Amino acid sequence: MQIKEAKQQFVQAWGALGSQWGINKTMAQIHALMMVSTEALSTEQIMEELSISRGNANMNIRELTDWGLVTKVFKPGERRDYFIGEKDVWKIAKQVAKIRKTRELDPILKLLSEIKNIDSFVKNEDNKHFQKMVNDVHKLALNVDRLIEGIFKAEESWFWDKILKLFAK
Amino acid sequence: MQIKEAKQQFVQAWGALGSQWGINKTMAQIHALMMVSTEALSTEQIMEELSISRGNANMNIRELTDWGLVTKVFKPGERRDYFIGEKDVWKIAKQVAKIRKTRELDPILKLLSEIKNIDSFVKNEDNKHFQKMVNDVHKLALNVDRLIEGIFKAEESWFWDKILKLFAK
DNA sequence: AATAACTTTCAGTATATCTTGAAAGTTTTA
DNA sequence: TAAAACTTTCAAGATATACTGAAAGTTATT
Numbered sequence: 001m002q003i004k005e006a007k008q009q010f011v012q013a014w015g016a017l018g019s020q021w022g023i024n025k026t027m028a029q030i031h032a033l034m035m036v037s038t039e040a041l042s043t044e045q046i047m048e049e050l051s052i053s054r055g056n057a058n059m060n061i062r063e064l065t066d067w068g069l070v071t072k073v074f075k076p077g078e079r080r081d082y083f084i085g086e087k088d089v090w091k092i093a094k095q096v097a098k099i100r101k102t103r104e105l106d107p108i109l110k111l112l113s114e115i116k117n118i119d120s121f122v123k124n125e126d127n128k129h130f131q132k133m134v135n136d137v138h139k140l141a142l143n144v145d146r147l148i149e150g151i152f153k154a155e156e157s158w159f160w161d162k163i164l165k166l167f168a169k
Numbered sequence: 170m171q172i173k174e175a176k177q178q179f180v181q182a183w184g185a186l187g188s189q190w191g192i193n194k195t196m197a198q199i200h201a202l203m204m205v206s207t208e209a210l211s212t213e214q215i216m217e218e219l220s221i222s223r224g225n226a227n228m229n230i231r232e233l234t235d236w237g238l239v240t241k242v243f244k245p246g247e248r249r250d251y252f253i254g255e256k257d258v259w260k261i262a263k264q265v266a267k268i269r270k271t272r273e274l275d276p277i278l279k280l281l282s283e284i285k286n287i288d289s290f291v292k293n294e295d296n297k298h299f300q301k302m303v304n305d306v307h308k309l310a311l312n313v314d315r316l317i318e319g320i321f322k323a324e325e326s327w328f329w330d331k332i333l334k335l336f337a338k
Numbered sequence: 339a340a341t342a343a344c345t346t347t348c349a350g351t352a353t354a355t356c357t358t359g360a361a362a363g364t365t366t367t368a
Numbered sequence: 369t370a371a372a373a374c375t376t377t378c379a380a381g382a383t384a385t386a387c388t389g390a391a392a393g394t395t396a397t398t
Contacts, residue, residue, distance in 0.1 A: 111182050160312045
């Protein structure tokens, strides 16, 4: 495998992974492309590299910018916009966790609390079971929430050091 | 909010959550329905409850069975198949993690190792950067892998107890 | 202030994914 | 063994999602 091929594979794999986890394939590919590039890239270059249209490139670059994973940079003397991707993998992971937590976990937590409230006067077996189920899911979700919150504050080395020690031997 | 409405909301929310994470909406809904039901359910009941076709119900029930989250049960004197869903939220979480790890994380780990190998004779700056990037991603992926492996072996209470203590205070 | 360089938008189109429904398959009952 | 009860399959249709390309918008240059 040549280095160029390796990069393409990496970009492809990142795209596939993204799409299996609810992130637009092209968005993930653009991000991968920027991760492996030392230089800032123009829209043109991204269009070229991934064989996608200008509109598609533009929209996904914007989305990545909104996610805080890509920054616009200006090159002196150049009129065209260039973009650089965040390179710190730990920061990327934290950022993605942050955004998805807000979008997806928080609403679920809210719903679960609401259901727990209305559900407090239950009588029959079926409702008791539902109450227990909601409680269990809520507990797990709260723990996940706290875990993610912890990650936000943690340093990578510290975090993995501690986590992996938990399972040692 | 009435209890019936609460259940519906729960099922809807579970479907939405699933679809944002690469799991078929209907599959997630059927699963939710089975989680909150004390009784085993027939295909008919599921079709009815979710307003979906027989084919759709059948395929998604099978998929859930393949995932090990749903079991077929026979009711004495009844000809029709009934299904019960796994109720233990921790087991469910572990099972989903197991399947998705195998399907998605493992292939990525394999690719990253391959790329690391071919990439060992690099010279120029660009390639060095690529090498570093691949290394960083690989490290993170390996850690995630180990974390998931740890979860497989862990008991819920033990696991969360330890994890949450890490971030205490 | 006109032209050129570049970016953004979005209606229409394409693609991937899910769903239906009816036919074929299977098992049970009479 | 035929009919009924039930399950599975899958081609065709429906839906959701992503992508294109050209027109409109913006900013810089002369």
